[in-house]
Amino acid sequence: MDDTLLLARAQFGLNIAFHILFPTITIGLAWLVAYFRIQYERTRDAAWLATYKLWVKVFALTFAMGVVTGITMSFQFGTNWPGFMAAVGNIAGPLLAYEVLTAFFLEATFLGVMLFGMDRVSGRVHVASAFIVAAGTTLSAFWILALNSWMQTPAGHIEVDGELIAASWWAVIFNPSFPHRLTHMLLASGITAAFVVAGLSAWRLIKAADDAAARKTLLSGARIAAVLVPLQIFVGDLHGLNTLEHQPAKIAALEAIWKTERGAPLTLFGIPNEQEKRTDYAIMVPKGASLILAHDANAELKGLEDFEEHPPVAPVFFAFRIMVGMGMMMLALSWIGVLVLRKSTPRWLLWSFAAFTFSGWIATLAGWLVTEIGRQPWLVTGILLTSDAAGGATGAELGASLTAYVAVYAVMLLSYMVTLTHLAGKGSS
Amino acid sequence: MSIDLPLIFAALMGVAILAYVVLDGYDLGVGMLMLASERGDHDTMIASIGPFWDANETWLVLGVGLLLVAFPLAHGIVLGALYLPVAAMLVGLMLRGVAFELRIKAEGWHRELWNWLFSAGSYLAAFSQGLMLGRYILGFEPGFGGWLFSTLVGVSLCGGYMLLGATWLVLRTEGGLRDRSAVWARWGLGWVALAIALVSLATPFASETVREKWFDFPRTLGLMLLPVATLGAGCWVWLTLDKSDWKPFAGAVAIYVLAFAGLAYSLFPYVVMDSLTIWDAAAHPSALTFMLIGTLIVLPFIIGYTAYAYRVFSGKVRGGSPYG
Secondary structure, three states, X not given: OOHHHHHHHHXXXXXXXXXXXXXXXXXXXXXXXXXXXXXXXHHOXXXXXXXXXXXXHHHHHHHHHHHHHHHHHHHHHHHHOHHXXXXXXXXXXXXXXXXXXXXXHHHHHHHHHHHHXXXXXXXXXXXXXXXXXXXXXXXXXXXXHHHHHHHHOOOOEEEEOOEEEEXXXXXXXXXXXXXXXXXXXXXXXXXXXXXXXXXXXXXXXXXXXXXXXXXXXXXXXXXHHHHHHHHHHHHHHHHHHHXXXXXXXXXXXXXXXXXXXXXXXXXXXXXXXXXXXXXEEEEEEOOHXXXXXXXXXXXXXXXXXXXXXXXXXXXXXXXXXXXXXXXXXXXXXXXXXXXXXXXXXXXXXXXXXXXXXXXXXXXXXXXXXXXXXOOOOEEEOOOEEHHHHOOOOOHHHHHHHHHHHHHXXXXXXXXXXXXXXXXXXXXXX | OOOOHHHHHHHHHHXXXXXXXXXXXXXXXXXXXXXXXXXXXHHHHHHHHOOOHHHHHXXXXXXXHHHHHHOHHXXXXXXXXXXXXXXXXXXXXXXXXXXXXXXXXXXXXXXXHHHXXXXXXXXXXXXXXXXXXXXXXXXXXXXXXXXXXXXHHHHHHHHHHHHHHHXXXXXHOOHHHHHHHHHHHHHHHHHHHHHHHHHHHHHHHHOHHHHHHHXXXXXXXXXXXXXXXXXXXXXXXXXXOOOOOOHHHHHHHHHHHHHXXXXXXXHOOEEEOOOEEHHHHOOOHHHHHHHHHHHHHHHHHHHHHHHHHHHHOOOOOOOOOOOO
């Protein structure tokens, strides 16, 4: 891989990874904030209003971070991947444009009403604005995941005179992996937001143990996570089966299945050795992979040896284990939390939730690495190679701008996290 | 009769970019003016743009999005050639967006720091956009002259945004701040007048295509209506500043619309100056048709609820109450 391609990927990867952090929170948090708002409308209880006002601040900050990092993305599609638009622009372009038209304006405009208009519009209109913002964030997830899924499992397109165009937009949007990926991502967002709410509330309780509102939101966050995490594990399994059907090489890589065999063992941990085509220090469960992936202990699984192209094994292997490991820990914490919080609020539990505030980020980023690196060497499976899509900017331009982005992002992330803990520390009162 | 899809999308893209320049222009301008203002005015100035800046920036995403969707070939060429100014603009917009949120939550010197970054980000974004425009007009011509011209456009756009920002503050604020804004608007107007004169004179020298389009008698006589109208709009701003709150802003917007019309006339039909026309660069009709249907359905809603939001927040901003 030459340096320019590497830099283009590093820069785009950095930008999109940094961007994804914020929508992941806001898609879930928007609905929670809307819920707080409608609770106040129904009960007229000042505690709900205070809760709403605290979390809408968290939401606004996170949303702004998402907006400004998202603008960057809209430019980099063209600058870093001119070959992408040249090859599949007739499909990707409209999907992105629909996201802007149907979601971005809607959420941005009504966020203005929501944040600044509480004393200018009726309560009903204000509640409606909160729900419109939430619907907008979800709608934007719909379009961007339609595009992302199409890149993973393209469908509904035909080639006419050397140009790739849509034969059926319905088939393009509802491509085979789309329903699974969308559900997986929306749940991930709900879980991430739940842990942010629980974690920041726990932080508040560490500083002020008698804050009743913080105790309420801690419990809400823990309960939502306790419901959504098991659901996510179930949906994740379905998503895995779907991937096995449509992108078997990705599954072979993330499970480090080197040889095609019946009753393939499941590698719990190890160090993939790509040169020797084996996993060093592997801890295996006999027949486990066949059981999990095909739901049949003796099923045959296709190994990496049988694929002409497959993604690099180690990154997806490790990223997948980080995602699953985080998921298991989040499951344990949310359940223990719900059980313990019924009776008491011990400090160790508060510290655990505070430490897990951004756990959703780690799991989401790991999952995102699995799915995007797992697609390599393709940018659009079977249609466009990543190496054929780069270009445009020179290595020097990429290097200079990458340095600037890294510096700005570091400042932004630090300020964001400090402000959030500061806000949470002050609480809603 | 078949419809000329690339032409329609070029027009839509033009509208989106014009909307962006006017809308984000006034809030960038307010950000830039914060450096000149007194500390006591900061909260009111920010409050005047608070509900709008997010949606204003969305027009940029739409403009770039339409370039990407409708003219994918041009998107890569244009943004590839403008790589560094684009990156600088994005850094500016990011600093500004984050500073906007964080200043509300900060206290003491932190708040001053974010105020300063908000202003600095606004300058960086405005100047970079002018730089991009300058490079774009010349078809990314290399060499010192090209960059000098682009720097001139960059500085001009800063003045232009300042004019928009100042007239916006005249519209939205009252008392001492309104009067100070009127003074800023006069400075901004002088700056813009000088800038438009310089850029209008320099462009025909810098670009042969533009020269041929504008100096083609007798068409030139008709075209002279544009600069005359621009001059008229400028005088209108100057004369109404002390008498009316909304007229100066309307005049400033008119200056932008006229300057944009002149620019569009200079560039058309190129999407990459002197090398790629809108028809060369257009996406496949199937993609454009799908897009057009969506746009025709959704755009009226966008305009409708945007107008609603402006109605909700119409009138003078009182005090600097941040949300929450």
